[in-house]
Amino acid sequence: MMIISKGERFYNTFNIVFLSLFSLLMLYPFWYVLIISLNDSSFGGYSKVLILPVAFTLDNYKVVFANDSLVSGYIITIIRTAAGVFLSVLFNAGLAYGLSKKRLMGRKLFLNLVIITLFFSGGLIPWYIIIKSLGLLNHFWVLIIPYLLSPWTILIMKTFFNGLSPSVEESARMDGANDLLIFFKIVIPLSAPIIATMGLYSAVFHWNDWWAGEMLISNSKLLPVQTILMRIISQQHAIDLISQTQGKIRVSALESINMAAIIITTVPILMIYPSLQKYFLKGIMLGSIKE
């Protein structure tokens, strides 16, 4: 029987109360956005919209879905995320697997090449110039290729691969399998948690990245949805700014529409991530066990 002291019980209650308030803090902003998005914007003051929408409507969403640029942005984001994640995992895992084999020619050199980039970089301007010289600007692939590999991911995966028991690989090799086969048919399936985790990192990056579109693309049809959203929101802010300096506070009727756009951009991720939890929690555990 566990004897829980009074102090401990008090502490436990306090802990739960505190964490509940904390959770509310995490959740409420999203709820707030949701209820505003479901609120009739022509209704006027937002000050009453705190727990529930005051004038319920789905019109804001209708406006968002009718907006061509948001729809095209969404498609670009989805394709970019899918392709980006797939290719990133492929290249990162491949490099990590090779580096995990002591017999690899040039291994030390390659490893150092990767590690150095964690600590030093040439900076934004030279990077941009390279991308420009490669003719990648204003192409769909500029959203993916410059972001293909990550030293972090490679090192974590390499640690993981090193931790795999060599006997499975050895028996496969004795059956005549070559490195490629072993990598794809044996190592990858065994590495599901780490791949899921790294894949998730990559997916979150691609889904949420607005900067690449803003900086590297001028063709509006190729912009990902976050970039478009960003422009919409800052345009809105610019309008607010002007009316503020004129001494009036405008009723921002467009805000509800912004909120609807936000909800639409966020909901997919919010629905997916809880089910991926067990993967990335395990993956982070595995990845953080250092050599």
Add this chain to the structure above:
Amino acid sequence: MFTTLSTRYAKNSINKNRLAFLARFNQQKYLLLLVIPGIIWFLIFNYLPMAGIVMAFQNYEPGKGLLNSSFAGLKYFRQFFNDYHFKIILSNTLGISFLKLLFGFPAPIILALLLNELSGIRLKKLFQTVSYLPYFVSWVIVIGIVKRILSPDGGLVNTILISMGANDPINFMLKSEYMWPLAVLTEIWKSIGWNSIIYLAAITTINTELYESSKMDGAGKWSQLWHVTIPGIKPTMAILFIFAVGAIFTANFDQLYLMGTEPVLDKTEVVDTYVYRIGLKNIQFSLGAAVGLLKSVISLAMVIITNYFVKLMGEEGLW
């Protein structure tokens, strides 16, 4: 005769080495196939830009390229130091990063410790899931949400303030003095849950026997926390701390660029946003490259120094 023999021997061993090399290469060809594309990528997107650092010392013109642009020496570095932006940028970058380090570094640790104390697994999982919800959302969205919450037009905060007796709504997002706290708070809100994961993972690796023996020595909750848990996660803290220090000059571009509207730039402009604005958008490539180089070198130096001190304190550093 002798020379022919020795050259024959020499050629023989060179050929043998070549054969051995080719044999190894052939044996590893698939492994190399997995590796070479990635290495080429690093060369193109990391090492070529590093070579491009020279443009910080040139009057770089895109038309002329690296080879033909005229030499400028330290001109752009001097220009940066004398620019009136310099003090502002330095102050913001260091100030914001320092505050984020001060409050944002311990926050996930504390959260992990609290979550760890929960006895119910379901409750723990629930709180955990909720805690990293903000991580999955982009800064565009976070700033959009924050703008609405702080809006003078019926935003949540102003509504509460007015109901408590304030006369006018405060336009938070347009006032410089709120920028630093806002940056720190939103950063913590967004990343505390996700960052706590790695500490929770580290806590699970602590040998439970240590808790048992400390209990037998009469240790209460606090003592256990202080003498078992925290030392257990010290290595993790050390590594993450080194990286955090290395990132001081990086101060979250996404967040600060989006918050950086005209009226508040004096408190939100940091090195990265400056390089982006002036270096890229204003096409002052050499200046941007110079500032970028400064930042990279200083960050590297800070990582090395911090690593040294961490090891001095008895923890394992990065190398």
